[in-house]
Amino acid sequence: MKNQKGISRRNFLKAGALATGALTVPSIAKGMGQVRGTSPPNRIDREVMSCCQFCQVRCTTLVQVKDDKVVNVYGNPANAWTKGGMCPKGQSLVELTYSPHRLLYPLKREGEIWKRISYAEAVDLVADRILKVKETHPDDYAHRVALFEPLWESHESEIMAQLALHMAGFPEICSVGDTCIGNSATALRICLGNPASTTTLDEVLNARTLVLWGANIAETYPPYIRWIDSAREKGVKVIYVDPRRTPTSNHSDTQIITRPGTDGALILGLIRYLIRENLYDRDYVARHVNGFKELADSADAYTPEAVSKICWLPPERIIDLAKTLAKSPKTIIWMGGSISRFTNAIQTVRAVIALQALTANLSGSGKGIINMQGGKPGGLEELEEKFHPKDLSPGLGYRKILYRMLHKNVDVLLLNSSYRRYPDANRVKKGISNVGFVVYRGFFMDEEAKLAHLVIPGTMPFESSGAQYGAQRQIVWRNKAVPAPGETVGDWQFYADLGKRINRGSFPDVHSPEDIFELVRRNSPTWTGLTLERLKDHPTGISWPCPSEGHPGTLGTLFPENRFLTPHQKVELRTPALGPVAWSEPEGSPYGDSEEAKNFPLIFTQGKVVQHWQHSFTQWSGYMAQFSDGNYVQVNPRTVEKLGVKENDWVYLETELGKIKARLRLSETILPGVVWTPSYPGGGTPEKENAGVSINTIIPGYWDKVSAQFNGFGCRLTKA
Ligand code: SF4
Structure with missing residues (x-):
């Protein structure tokens, strides 16, 4: 497409980006900005309240429908969290829904040929294969069937899939936490008794200091940036900690640029300073913290000079930050995804919690921790208690499932997500190739479909309803806007149908997402007040806990009066399995002990950009393609001054696992x-424009206790 001056749309966007931000970090570049609601077309039949599934901002939207077809979607201005904002990912859903490449019917592989079969035949086929595993391996079937999440379509889908498999005695479900969010959610659960944010976004307006720790909000969660701007207008000091300047730098008062993977060391340095200078809240610690002495002992090694060396920061900057936090009566730390992408992540998040405890900032107005990574609302535990078989063996976790797949010990894999989201993605691909029967739930004939024996296509978000949970602990209801095409079905439907077949009569009698939602609500005390009538009418969603029908939902602190949900009702920093809160060099780092890593002297980091959802299917959108740069690497000119390369040249980015070709920025x-x-x-x-090589094919498989490491190991660049 050309504009009036004969510049293509893509080049126009590039020119705009350069014009607005060549010397600093651009605020608006290539679809990066928040997209406001667009005007309704003149003639539509109806407008339906919906919600975007791509991230936990959960932008609620208004979907305009004409002749049973979506013609437009825009952010719902009545949503108090987003005020009508959304980003290009959410907008791409209209095009993706009507993509000519979309799969509409189940396909069964017969040799090299894909044969169309009915949905009923497809469900029978999957159920028969699963039941056969039980027959042929009566003493050893549990770990031979596995599911790879996420089931991003709705909370009901997760509930159905987990119940279907768990009730039949198959515990192997790789959750989304196995790759990214697990570390921070686990640390919060261990230390505070709940994996969710301890406060909600509105509280940033009541804080004195807001620390964005590795949280590039402007690029990764654009509709939330207005909250940061509003907080600053009210006088809140915004401190941004990140290894790079990003669009969020422009929305902050100051930025602390640290070496990637050293956040934990910096926080321990702050903790040491607060303790040594007697700048912490002794009374609060005495009443509410378990394990202070161990923390103080562990932090003692993190002098400003030691931290300065580790983090590449001047010692006075560390002291300054400690003094600022000590003086601030109300501080919120907002954690982004980047601190949970290292092998020291659980410890780093424990250190964040400890820091907030020392300054009495875990509970109360203008205080707390916002965690953009996880915090499921629960509901499943209560349901499992009701429907759970007594003899379910414990799950093995992603790494052991991969090991079993590589050794040909998995017979059926329900693949609901992309293998390209895991580190060492080619190894995962090899493992999947060894599975006897792979069922793929997706939308397009993509890399995952090519590994499958059966493809059962899913519905797009406008074609099904269900509940979504968001980062503000809110539950949002998505209404179905248009009929599902062909024989596509929602995940909830597929797993409910499968559950009924493989559990023969004992499975809950559900026929709609509404039935499933009610099942959860009736069994989950924190959801009791979340009636469907209320949710369907609520453009913002209602935040749990919501214990009764008259209850407005809970904003702000999750722990009134500092009563935490740990066994002692205190902040638990004493966890023998994890040892004291400490910092360690990320695995594979060129600054660690490994001699091999020294062959890769540069530190590898990666991050999300606004125009791609990490699960790949936005790649099938031409709208998104115009924003894409494919594979590229950003480096400081000094990093490559001896390489004889210039802007836009091709280079090889190499790790211990292999190399990919990328443009130099x-x-x-x-x-x-x-x-x-x-x-x-x-x-x-x-x-x-969207085609390229998965970066995860060269990410080595290093792991923290729960989740994978995606940053911080060594790499090198060579001229291509
Ligand atoms: S991806 Fe996130 S920010 Fe973008 S529209 Fe969807 S929910 Fe909103």
């Missing part, structure tokens, strides 16, 4: 010695 906004690249899923797509 030179920028002063990143530290010398650090490489940054978008979390690029790669894979084939008809949209050429």
Whole structure:
């Protein structure tokens, strides 16, 4: 498409980005900005309240329908969290829904041929294969069937899938936490008794200091940036901690640029300073913290000089930050995804919690921790208690499932997500190739479909209803706007149908997402007040706990009066399995002990960009393709001064696992010695701008206690 001056849309956007931000970090570049609601077309039949599934902002939307077809979607201005904002990912759903490449009927592989079968035949086929596993391995069936989440369509889908498999005696479900959100959610659960944010976003307006720790909000959660701007207008000091300058830098008062993977060391340095200078709240610690002495002992090694060396920060900057936090009567720390992408992540999040405890900032107005990574609302535990078989063996976790797949010990895999989201993605692909029967639930004939024996296509968000949970602990209801095409079905439907077949009569009698929601609500005390009538009428969603029908939902602190949900009702920093709160060099780091890692002297980092959802199917959108740069690496010019390369040249980005080809982007906004690249899923797509190589094919498989490491190991660049 050309504009009036004969510049293509893509080049126009590039020119705009340069014009607005060549010297600093651009605020609005290539679809990065928040997209406001667009005017309704003149003639529509109806407008339906819906919600975007791509991230936990959960932008509620208004979907305009004409002749049973979605013609437009825009952010719902009545949503108090987003005020009508949304980002290009959510907008791409209209095009993706009507993509000519979309799969509409179940397909069964017969040799090299895909044969269309009915949905009923497809469900029978899957159920028969699963039941056969039980017959042929009566003493050893439990770990031979596995499911790879996420089931992003709705909370009801997760509930149905987990009940279907668990009730039949199959515990193997790789949750979304196994790759990214698990570490921070686990640390919060261990230390405070609940994995969710301890406060909600509205409280940033009541804080004195807001620390965005690795949280590039402007780029990853654009509708939330208005909250940061409003907080600053009210005088809240915004401190941004991140290894790179990003669009969020422009919305902050100050930025602390640290070496990637060293957040935990910096926090321990702050903790040491507060303790040594007697700047912490002794009374609060005495009453509400378990394990203070161990914390103080562990932090003692983190002198300003030691931390300065580790983090590449001047010692006075560390002291300054400690004094600022000590003086601030109300501080919120907002954690982004980046601190949970290292092998020291659980410890880092424990350190964040400890820091907030020392300054009495875990509970109360203008205080707390916002965690954009996880915090499921629950409901499943209560249901499982009701329907759970007594002899379910414990799950093995993602790494052991992969091991079993590689050793040909998994017979049926329900693949509901992309294998390209895991580190060492080619190894995962090899494991999947060893599985006897792979069922793929997706939308397009993508890399995952090519590994499957059966593809059962899913519905797009406008074609089904269900509850979504968001980062503000809110539950939002998505209404079905248009009929599902062909024989596509929602995840809830597929797993309910499968559950009934493989559990023969004992499975809950549900026929709609509403039935499932009610099942959860009736069994989950924190959801009792979330009636469907209320939710269907609520453009913002209602935040749990919501214990009764007259209850408005709970905003702000999750722990009134500092009563935490741990066994002692205190902040628990004493966990023998984890040892004292400490910091360690990320695995594979060129600054660690490994001799091999020294062959890769640069630090690898990656992050999300607004125009891609990490699960790959937005790659099938031409709208998104116009914003895409494919594989590229951002480095400081000093990092490559001996390489004889210039802006836009091709280079090889190499790790201990292999190399990919990428365009060079030179920028002063990143530290010398650090490489940054978008979390690029790669894979084939008809949209050429979107085609590329999955960055995860060269990510080594290092793990923290729960989740994978995606940053912080060594890499190198060579001229291509
Ligand atoms: S991806 Fe997130 S920010 Fe973007 S529209 Fe969807 S919910 Fe909103």
